Amino acid sequence: MTKPSSFSFRLSKLRVRHLALLEIIAESGSLRQAANTLSVTQPAVTAMLQELEALLGARLVERDQQGARLTLAGNAVRERLCLVLNALHGVEATFLTTPPRPHLRIGALSFAMLELVPKVLATLRKDRPDITFEFIEGTVEEMISGVLTGDFDCALGRLDSQINTLQDSDIEFKILCNVPLRIACAENNPISKRRNVTLEELQQEPWVLLPQGTGSRRTFEQAFAQRGLLPPFPTVESMSFVSNFHLVATTNLLTISTATAVEEYCRYGIIAPVDIQWPVSLAPLMLFARKNTMELESVQAFYQCIEAHTSTPS
Structure with a gap:
């Protein structure tokens, strides 16, 4: 058996309560406000932060008279922990039904909800009645942010100039159709x-x-x-x-x-x-998701169905 590395061993000691801590501190700018949000005492938040910093071996938060703010390391860790936390929210949504069913959180531009999404759902309700869906309408920027943070499993949007900044990210793009x-x-x-x-x-x-x-x-x-x-x-x-x-x-x-x-x-x-x-024409409509999320069986089912509808004349 391969012996786990020291860092991997420390990561295994992370608890769910650590995952949201940096996000809350970043938003509130205060350990006291973070304690109020988490419904614990300020010493408890300080102890949680010390545990997290000890586990990761880095200083994550700087404190002064103005409050608390994340260090560069803290911001980098916060981004990754948010992904884990949002993935757990996806697991939670899966278990809201009995028996548990795949649940997709999909960001979508409003125009896609007018005709394309209803047609796709009509097909999937017959072919894959086990999948449940949650659609969140918004702007392209909100779609990108939701995918990057893990709030959305995937998104339907148009990527124009934004695609250049995302080429080196771990987002995968599937071109669907032109948008006249x-x-x-x-x-x-x-x-x-x-x-x-x-x-x-x-x-x-x-x-x-x-x-x-x-x-x-x-x-x-x-x-x-x-x-x-x-x-x-x-x-x-x-x-x-x-x-x-x-x-x-x-x-x-x-x-x-x-x-x-x-x-x-x-x-x-x-x-x-x-x-x-x-x-x-506008930039083409795309389905995009993080590469590991695009591999989910439910995301693939959604993609294959939407691809069939966009490649076939109405």
């Missing part, structure tokens, strides 16, 4: 009746757009720039594409969103499409 864009307006807006609308015409229209820095805003401006046109500045900026659709429905504003979202809300009779094929 469409322009929308109110049903009674005269532009909805025009055919072969041009960018020059759209340049003169009032707009409600997502804020600067978002993928759709960059793609919107890129289309005009490629044509040598100055992109129109929006009358309204709003982070919610749903809110934008409702603003469009009651005003003369136009907006841009994913083709899936526009087509879905057109079926509801809330908005109408504008007859122009947008010349620039």
Whole structure:
């Protein structure tokens, strides 16, 4: 039998109570506040910290009159311990049902929840009724953060410039499909009746757009720039594409969103499409997860099902 290394032996002495300690200290900036959060005394928190520092052989927290803050080593350890703690939360979710069932925590962009995810779940409910799901909608940045910290087992999102910073991480990417864009307006807006609308015409229209820095805003401006046109500045900026659709429905504003979202809300009779094929697409939709998590059987089942739906025309 191979004798465990000294460091591995010390790691084996870690307890669950150690896992959240550094995260709580980092957020509160105080051992006293950490004690309140953990419902223990401050001496007990100090003892826990000393145990953790002794086990890892490094100083993890600096204390002064301003409070407590993590050292460089403390921040590095905190990141890894958060992954372990979130993995345990995943185990906890598995045992919330009787008998225990696989439970997936999935981050997703809102547009993916409109059509793609419902189709995938309809299939999986028949093929894999044992798997339970928890979907958390958010921004691309929130998807990335959730995967890195282990809050999400996997995520459905578009990675544009962010993918360059993640190439050397342990995140695995699965490209699913392109994300075309469409322009929308109110049903009674005269532009909805025009055919072969041009960018020059759209340049003169009032707009409600997502804020600067978002993928759709960059793609919107890129289309005009490629044509040598100055992109129109929006009358309204709003982070919610749903809110934008409702603003469009009651005003003369136009907006841009994913083709899936526009087509879905057109079926509801809330908005109408504008007859122009947008010349620039968003970054492709991807499923991404940490490499060890991507190997989970339940994640693979979800990926294979979503890949089948995105590779087959609707």
